[in-house]
């Protein structure tokens with residue numbers, strides 16, 4: 286009996302929470318043009334979202350590239366296909382792993398911090414004070430965060446992709462005896478099979494688009510969790526990212 | 540100027556305000572005293588519309604705060620300053636930027652940078668905080684945060700000021716300074732004020748009238764002298780500082796709302 290009630294309560298809370306989050310995102314989206322008036326807050330947030338997590342992104346990406354090259358390389362070698370390593374690394378990193386790694390790092394660091402920060406502000410009456418001064422909290426607090434993370438997530442992903450490819454190249458040279466020049470040429474070639482519509486390498490821009498969606502999602506969920514000051518919703522955010530990631534891939538590579 | 544008309548407020552099963560009534564005339568300073576957790580801060584939040592009553596309404600300067608939304612609510616709020624109990628400074632901005640915030644965000648009046656700087660310095664000097672202008676809230680003491688928050692309140696020259704424990708955490712002399720400041724602001728600008736405090740010297744010094752809050756309403760209202768000489772046992776216990784029985788026991792005796 287209790288289990289049923291608990292489940293019902295949990296479901297109702299989740300639905301209500303999602304409604305709040307979606308509404309928060311849409312109202313904030315409408316305020317994006319006003320970012321020009323909040324340039325300083327935006328730059329502050331871009332520093333927090335983009336520069337601070339940079340070392341972690343670099344380290345994790347480089348090792349992802351290394352591991353990927355090492356494990357795949359050994360297998361490919363058995364089939365005498367070791368030159369394929371460059372294609373695999375380029376595509377896998379840019380299309381899938383790059384955005385995913387950055388998404389997870391940002392959820393754990395920046396997203397969690399946003400939730401915690403908004404939460405403390407609610408308790409310490411700062412949100413009340415902002416409301417009393419007739420400042421729109423979405424404009425003042427939420428918009429710069431969502432916009433900054435939405436912008437910085439693709440940038441970090443792009444950097445992560447490059448670093449990961451370099452890591453993979455390092456292993457390719459050391460373990461698989463593929464010269465750097467060949468490796469780099471192959472990566473570029475694999476990524477420059479352009480999509481007919483845009484002329485840009487599809488794997489790259491799909492990955493970056495995915496990163497943009499991740500960034501917006503993480504910041505929105507972080508802020509909405511904090512504003513409602515309820516714990517636990519970050520786990521939901523994490524799941525959402527994985528689901529979004531899956532569907533985006535499915536959408537572009539049917 | 541402020542008229543609280545029989546407001547009731549409950550949070551879930553917990554009843555906090557029950558048909559609370561209060562009128563504060565223009566230029567008057569009204570002090571609310573009462574035990575911790577009795578609903579003093581909740582009352583103030585109703586006056587700025589941060590909380591809305593379950594029944595009844597609050598009128599400020601002829602406008603009902605409890606039914607106002609959007610632009611109308613913003614207009615009412617622009618005339619009210621609220622000194623929060625926990626100061627509520629934004630922790631990523633310096634003291635000076637905090638004080639400048641309501642001026643910068645004022646949509647009806649665009650001010651020049653130099654003018655804002657001048658006002659910030661003037662208000663900070665008023666609370667003896669000019670030298671701390673470039674520090675972050677985390678780098679100053681609790682009492683200093685309180686004074687910085689007061690400077691932020693005064694920055695917009697409000698006609699109504701709500702002080703939530705303005706002297707909590709201050710030493711006696713600084714408390715007296717703030718008391719003087721409250722009086723002098725009142726004299727100079729004719730501000731209407733509600734002061735929530737447990738600080739009896741402050742209450743007697745600044746209050747035109749004092750109200751004792753109990754069981755969700757004002758139990759006794761009177762001039763400082765009347766309150767000082769009150770025979771009401773609950774008022775006496777409070778101003779003589781008699782220790783409480785346990786909270787559970789007092790609830791059983793009907794001295795607290797369950």
Ligand SMILES: Nc1ncnc2c1ncn2[C@@H]1O[C@H](COP(=O)(O)OP(=O)(O)OP(=O)(O)O)[C@@H](O)[C@H]1O
Nearest residue numbers: 550553555573574575576577578579580581582624
């Ligand atoms: N947002 C809220 N949600 C639920 N309960 C609340 C809320 N705000 C206040 N309360 C409850 O209302 C009661 C009165 O709180 P309030 O903050 O007004 O006390 P107070 O008189 O200001 O006490 P203190 O002197 O300690 O500041 C408390 O029991 C508190 O638990």
Ligand SMILES: [Mg+2]
Nearest residue numbers: 579580624703
């Ligand atoms: Mg209080």
